[in-house]
Amino acid sequence: MNTPSKLQVGLTSAVALGFAGITYFVLKQTLKLKNTSDIIDYLVIKIITSEESCEEMVQELRRRCTQHHAVGFDCEWVTEQGKRHPVALLQLSTYDGCCVLFRLSHMKSFPKSLKDLLEDESIYKVGVAPGDDAKYLAKDYSVHLKSTLDIRHIVELCKYDTGGLASLAKMFLGVVLDKSWRVRCSNWGADELTERQIQYAALDAHVAIKIFVKVVNDYHRSPLLLLWRRNNNEHWNKIHQMCSKYLDICFKTKQKVKKKTTEYKDKDRKGAKEIFSKKYPHSTRSKPLYHNCFLQAPDGELLCTCDNKKAIWYVEKELADIVNKDPLTVRLRFEPAGRSVGDVGRYYQLTKENKCVVCGAKDSYIRKNVVPREYRKYFPEIMKDHSSHDVVLLCVECHQTSNMRDQPVREALARRCRAPLAAHDAGKLLEDKDCKKIRSAARALLYQSKKHVLPEARRKELESIILQHYLQHDVITQELLQQAAEIQVVYENADYESHGYKVVEYYLEYEGLLRLEEEWREHFLSSMCPKYMPELWSVKHNEERLRVRMNEGRLSEQDLKLIAL
Template sequence: MNTSSTLNIALTSAIALGFAGITYVVLRKSLKQKASHVAPDNLNINLITSEEDSEDAVNELRRRSARYHAIGFDCEWVSDQGKKHPVALLQLSTNDGYCALFRLSHLKSIPNCLKDLLEDGDIYKVGVSPGNDVKYLAKDYSVYTKSTLDIRHLAELCNYEPGGLGSLSKALLGIELDKSWRIRCSDWEAEELTERQITYAALDAHVALKIFVKLVNDYNKTPQFSPSRRNSTEHWNNISQFCSKYLDIGYKTKNKAKNDKECKEKKSKGTKEVVSKRYTHATRSKPLYHNCLLTAPDGELLSTCDDKKAKWYVENELADTVCAEPLTVRLRFEPAGRSVGAAGRYYQLSKENRCVVCGAGHSFIRKNVVPREYRKHFPEVMKEHSSHDVLLLCAACHQRSNARDQPVRERLAARCGAPLAPLAHARTSEDAACRNIRSAARALLHGSRKHVLPEARRRKLESVVLQHYLQHDEITTELLEEAANIQVAFENDDYESHGSKVVEHYRRHDGLLRLEQEWREHFLESMRPQHLPALWSVTHTAERLQVRQNEGRLSEDDLKLLAM
C-alpha cells in the first residue's frame, strides 16, 4: 500500500470518528435535556390571577386532597441584587395532578379562601424546607401557614437518603426535575410566565406530594407499623399518628450530617461516646402530681396538692394529718374560698403523671401553655393558682410544641407593635473593647503562671491592656487582675420587652383574659392533646374570677384591669 492510500484511509477514519463523537455528544445532550424535562402526563395546571379563580381553585384543592389530607406546597420569588421581593408565586398541588399556581404578584394580596386553606391545620403542606416559604408568606402577606411537613423527615424514617427535592424525585419516583439555576432564578413576576417556568413550578409542588404519598405507603408496609392496618388504605385515616411529630419542625441537615460524621469517627476510633449533660429543658424523673388531699376544717375537699405542700402545712401547725394513704391534711383555719363550679372542681381532681399529648409515661418536661415571657407581666390576681396552665409533656412533644409557639409570637409581635428583639436590641449587650481587654488580661495571667506565652504575643496583649489603663506605664499583677474582671455586659437603654408590650396592648384593648385564652386555644389546635386533665378549660381563669367576683373578692382595680 502506497503512502497516498495510507493517508486517505487515515483521513477517512478520522472523519468517521469525528462524526461519531459529534453524534454521541448531540445525543447525550438531547437525552439529558429530555430527562430534565420529564413530567407526569396527568398534570392539570391552573394559573390563578383573580380572586374568583382563587375560590374555585381552593375548593378544588380541598375536594381533591380529602383522601391524603395533604397538598404539595412551594413558593417562588425574585431577588434583585441580594434584596428579596415579596413572594410572587405560590404552588399547591394534589396527588391526582391538579396544580394551582397562585400569582401573588398579580393578586397583590392573598384571598381569604386561600388564607383559610394555608392556615387549616387539618391539611398538611408538604415540601422540602417549607419553613422558609412559610416565613416569607408571613412576612410578606401576614399569612401564618399551619401543618407544614418537610418530607425529608419521612425519607429518613423510611431509610432513604434525605437529599433535596431533585435527588428524592429521581431516587423515589424516577423523575428528573429541571433544576437549572436559570429557571430557578428567572423572573417570577413577569407579565407572562414561560411554559418552562410553569412546568417547573407545578412539578416542584406536585412531585413533593407524590413523594409524600409514596413514603407513607412504604412506611405502612414496614414491621413497625400496626399489622391491623398494613397493606390497606386505612393508614390514611390515621395519618396524624404518623406525621404529627414532624409538623412545623425544620429538618437540620448540616447539624445532622456533622453529628453523624462525629459518631462514625468515634466508633472507628473506639472512643466511648460522651453524652452532654447540658439541657435546654431538664426532664423530670420524679412525678409532678402526688395527689395529696387538702381539706377545709369541716372536711370538705379543697384541692389536691404535692406532698411537700401538705407536709409544710402540718410542720407549721396550720393543718393536721387525717390519713396517710393518700396523704390527707385538714386545715386549722378557714380558707379564703371554697371550690365552686367547674373551675374549682378542677383543682380537686387527681392528675396523671403522663404526657397530655401522646400519653407517654416517663421523662416529662413542664409546659407553660401561656409562656412565662407574657405571664410574668400579668397582675397577681391572674397569676394565683396558675397550675392550670402547667402541663406535662414528654421531651419530643415539648420540642414540637415550642416550635409551633413561634408563629404565634410573630403574630403577636405584628399585632401589638412588639417586635421580637434581635440580639442587637437584647436586654444586655457586650462591649467588644472591654471583652478584648478582659481576654488579654486573663491570657497574661494564665501565661505568667504557665510560662508559655511567646514574647511577641505577650507584648501585644500587654499593649491591649495598657491602651485602656493609660495612667499605668507597666503591667502589674494587680492591674491584670483588675482588667480580668472588667465589666463586659451592659444594659441596653433602648431595650423593650416583647412580652411586656404584648401584655400592655391586650390590657388596653382586648383584655388580658383574651390573651390567655388565645394561647390555650393555640395549644389545643397545634398539639391536639389526647390526655388533658378533666375539666381543663380555655375559659378557666374567667370562670374562676367570676366566682371571686360573685363572692365580692375582686377589687374595682382588678375588674378594670381584667376588662370584666
C-alpha cells in the same frame, strides 16, 4: 441419540443467564427512563398571575386533594447581593398531576382563597423544609401556613436515608431533577417564565406529593388508592395518626430523646420511676408533675391535691399532720383562707395523670404554659395565684408543635397591641456598629502574630479607623489598642419595652386581662385538639375563681378594677 455433555449444558446455562441479565438491565433502564418521562408528560400546569383567576384554581386543587388531604408545596424567590426579595412564586400540586404556579410578584394582593387554603389545617402542605417557606410567606404576606409536613420525617420513620428533594426523588421515583444553579437562582419575578423554570417549579411541588404517597404506601404495606376506595375516612385516620406529630415541625431541629431508667425515693413514698435524658433544650421532667397527695382542712374536708414537697413542707413547719401515707394525705392545723366552691374548686381536688394531654404519651413530658409566661409575669398578683390550671404536660414533639403554632398568635397580638416582637424591632440591647468596627480593627492589630503580619495597606486602614474615633491621639500605641479592643459595643436600649409588657398594658386598658387568658386557652384547644385535658379544665377558669372570691368579699376595689370583672 447424542446426550449433551455437562460442559455444553453449563455453557448453555451461562449464556441464558447472561442474556437474562442483559435483558433485565435494559428493561430496568427503559422503565426508569419511561418513569422519568411520564412524571413530566402527564402534569397539567396552570400559571396564575391575577387574583381573579385564582379562585377557580384553588377550588380545583381542593377538589383534587380530597382523597389525599395533602398537596405538594414549594416557593421560589429572588436573592440579590445577599438580600432576599419577597416570595415571587408559590407552587402547589395534587397527586394526580394538577400543578398550579401562583406568580405572587405579579399580583396586587395575596388572594384570599389561596390564603384560606394555605391556612387550612385539614390539608397537609408537603415538601422538603416547608417550614422555611412558611416563615417567608408569613413575613412577606402575613399568611400563616398550617399543617406543613417535611417529608423527611416520614422517610426517616420508614427507616430510609434522608436527603434533599433531588436525592429523595431519585431514590423513590427514579426521577433526576434539574437542580442547576442557573435555574434555581434565576429571575423568578421575570415578566415571563422560561419553559425550564416552569418545569423546575412544577416538578419540585409534584415530586414532593408523589414521594409522600409512596412512603405512606410502603409504611402501611398496602396501596393507598385501593384502601381509599374501600374506606377513605379509615385510611385517612391511619395517615393522620402517622403524620400529625410531625406537622409544622422543622426536620433539622427535631430532637431525639433517649430513655433510661433509674430509681428515686420521695419522702414517705417509695417506688421506681422513669427519668429521661435532657437533650431537649426545655428538658423533660425527671419526676412526675402530679404526685396527687391530698391536702385537707382541719375538719377533714378535702381542699386540693398537691405534690409531695408541699405536703411535707406543711408537716415540717408543724402546720399539718400526716393522716395517711398511701396516698399521702395531710390535714392542716389552721383554717384556710378559702374552701373549694363549685366546679372551679373541684378542679383542684381531682387527681391528674402524668401524660401528654394531646396524644397521651407517658414516656416523657414537659410543662407547657398555656398562657405564656412572657405575659403572665406582668399580671397582677391576684391573677398569678392558682396558675397551675394553665400548666399542662406535653410530650417533646407536641411541645415543639404547640410552640410553633403559638407564633402566629404572638404576631397577631404584636400588631393589635402595637407591641413589636424583639425580632421585628429594636430589642432590649442595641449594638453600636461603629464601635464594633473599631473593636474589630483594634483586635486585628493587637493580636496579629509574627507569622501572620498584616499587609501594610491593611494595617494603615485599620489604624485610620481607630484614630478617627480617638481624635486626641496622633499615633497608635499599645495602650490605645488595648482600650479600643475593649470598647463597649452593646448597650441597653432606653426606649425598650418588652412585647409581653405592652400587650398586658393594652389589655388592662381596653379588654381586660381575663380576656387575654381566655384567648390563649381557646388557641391551645383549637390548635392542638388535646384529647386528655384534665376534667373541669375551663377557658373561663380564672373568671369563675375570682367571682367566688368576690362573692366572699375577698377582693379589694383595686383588684376588681385590675381584673375588670
